[in-house]
Amino acid sequence: MEVTSGKYRRVVPSPEPISILELDAIKKLIEDDYIVISCGGGGIPVTNENKINFTEAVIDKDLVSEILATNIGASIFVNLTDVEGSYVNFKSKNKKLLRKIKVDKMKELLQDGNFEEGSMEPKIRTAVRFVENTDNKAVIASIKKIRNAINLKTGTIIYK
Numbered sequence: 001m002e003v004t005s006g007k008y009r010r011v012v013p014s015p016e017p018i019s020i021l022e023l024d025a026i027k028k029l030i031e032d033d034y035i036v037i038s039c040g041g042g043g044i045p046v047t048n049e050n051k052i053n054f055t056e057a058v059i060d061k062d063l064v065s066e067i068l069a070t071n072i073g074a075s076i077f078v079n080l081t082d083v084e085g086s087y088v089n090f091k092s093k094n095k096k097l098l099r100k101i102k103v104d105k106m107k108e109l110l111q112d113g114n115f116e117e118g119s120m121e122p123k124i125r126t127a128v129r130f131v132e133n134t135d136n137k138a139v140i141a142s143i144k145k146i147r148n149a150i151n152l153k154t155g156t157i158i159y160k
Contacts, residue, residue, distance in 0.1 A: 085156035
């Protein structure tokens with residue numbers, strides 16, 4: 001148990017997601033022109049060792065979203081947040097917004113610990129994975145600028 005704000009909170013693991021059991025159904029719905037909302041944080045985690053077993057864990061929405069985007073053949077991966085994009089030195093006076101950055105450079109910044117764990121770090125990690133897995137672009141941007149993000153006109157754009 002963990003105490004936060006005077007309340008108890010149960011701590012459970014957040015293992016790396018591997019696959020999405022409902023992927024075929026999601027693909028079919030997309031092909032049939034449905035808007036599909038899936039893979040948000042708080043999904044039902046399971047293990048699959050010849051039998052599906054429910055387990056106590058938390059599914060990271062960023063990590064599982066990249067798996068979904070890659071497996072449905074998305075042409076762009078858009079990860080929305082409450083800030084304009086990814087910054088280096090985020091909590092200092094000399095913070096710098098990263099606009100367009102090659103995936104190799106972003107990997108270096110990630111490995112050097114430039115992004116806060118549990119906040120921007122998983123978003124960067126998933127964007128890097130998507131670009132490496134697909135050769136397509138990823139963008140991390142403010143939810144307030146979603147249209148511009150989709151058109152790669154705002155946020156942090158990561159490319160090969």
